[in-house]
Amino acid sequence: MAEALVTIDAEGLLKKVLTIAASEIAIACGCEEKLSSLHRTLDLIRAKLSDAESQKGTQAVMVWLKQLKDVMDEADDVLDEVHYEMLRCQIKKLDRLSRKVSCLLILKFSFRNEIGHKIQNVNKTLLEIYTQANGLGLQNEHPAGSIPDGLYRETIPHPEEFKIVGRDDDVLRIIELLTQSRKEEKLAVVPIVGMVGIRKIALAKLVYNDKKIVQHFNVKAWLCVSVTVDIITLLAKIYESLVG
Numbered sequence: 001m002a003e004a005l006v007t008i009d010a011e012g013l014l015k016k017v018l019t020i021a022a023s024e025i026a027i028a029c030g031c032e033e034k035l036s037s038l039h040r041t042l043d044l045i046r047a048k049l050s051d052a053e054s055q056k057g058t059q060a061v062m063v064w065l066k067q068l069k070d071v072m073d074e075a076d077d078v079l080d081e082v083h084y085e086m087l088r089c090q091i092k093k094l095d096r097l098s099r100k101v102s103c104l105l106i107l108k109f110s111f112r113n114e115i116g117h118k119i120q121n122v123n124k125t126l127l128e129i130y131t132q133a134n135g136l137g138l139q140n141e142h143p144a145g146s147i148p149d150g151l152y153r154e155t156i157p158h159p160e161e162f163k164i165v166g167r168d169d170d171v172l173r174i175i176e177l178l179t180q181s182r183k184e185e186k187l188a189v190v191p192i193v194g195m196v197g198i199r200k201i202a203l204a205k206l207v208y209n210d211k212k213i214v215q216h217f218n219v220k221a222w223l224c225v226s227v228t229v230d231i232i233t234l235l236a237k238i239y240e241s242l243v244g
Contacts, residue, residue, distance in 0.1 A: 010046040013072065014039060016079050020086070029082070029111075034119045038075070041126045047140040048133045060136055068129050075122045080193050082115060087189055174207045179216045 021035040045068065055061045177190050192200045207213060208222055221238050 010042060010049060010072065013075055013079065014042050014046065016076075016083070017042065020079060020082050029115055031116045031119055034116055034123065038119055038123045038126070041123050041130065042075075044130050045126060045133070048130070048138040050141040051139045052133070055138070061138070064129070064132055064136060064138075067132075071122065071125050071129060075126070077193060078115070078118045078122055080191075081118075084189065084191050084193075085111060085115075170203055171206050171210065174203075175210055175212050178207070179212060 017035055017039040021032055021039065052061050052065055056065075174190060174192070192204055208220065213220065223234070223237055
């Protein structure tokens with residue numbers, strides 16, 4: 001249901017914003033204040049969701065929820081961009097002689113400039129939607145419970161666990177990126193991003209279990225991580241999964 005999805009997204013986005021705001025990349029981008037402002041706006045909207053769910057039969061509220069979900073998906077995509085840069089920065093720093101290299105020296109200026117504008121624009125739209133909520137008479141009431149911890153599974157995916165259709169072209173494209181890169185290239189990350197509900201993890205599982213991937217790579221490992229990432233711990237987990 002749309003209402004439940006919006007509520008879950010709000011909780012997840014709040015946690016993601018807090019994590020990114022406390023990271024080195026937020027300082028490097030100069031967007032700590034913009035992220036803090038986004039967090040405050042999301043918290044205001046979250047307070048309206050419980051009342052919105054109770055009025056889900058009202059057409060105006062349903063339209064409001066749909067608009068909110070669209071913007072929340074956009075916000076999630078923007079945060080995914082920052083999260084990807086966090087990972088890229090951490091991996092780049094491992095390639096340097098010193099791990100004390102600042103992300104400021106690694107990040108492209110264009111990214112620092114663009115991501116700040118994107119966060120600001122999303123926050124502006126969310127504030128407009130919050131104003132609309134007041135016009136609809138939605139009352140403030142935080143959903144019960146606190147923001148859940150980022151949970152993840154570390155199980156090896158099996159093809160029989162899932163079924164997904166209509167993504168053959170996406171699978172082939174990702175496999176091509178992974179298997180046809182030149183040896184001199186250092187392929188760090190192939191991001192799979194998109195709206196909530198398009199089964200990004202299922203797509204990754206299809207690629208992981210594909211015969212071409214199995215034949216191309218001598219070893220492979222499957223790990224799921226939350227938005228909070230310690231690159232050293234992650235590498236240790238990869239090593240443990242490979243050596244058993």
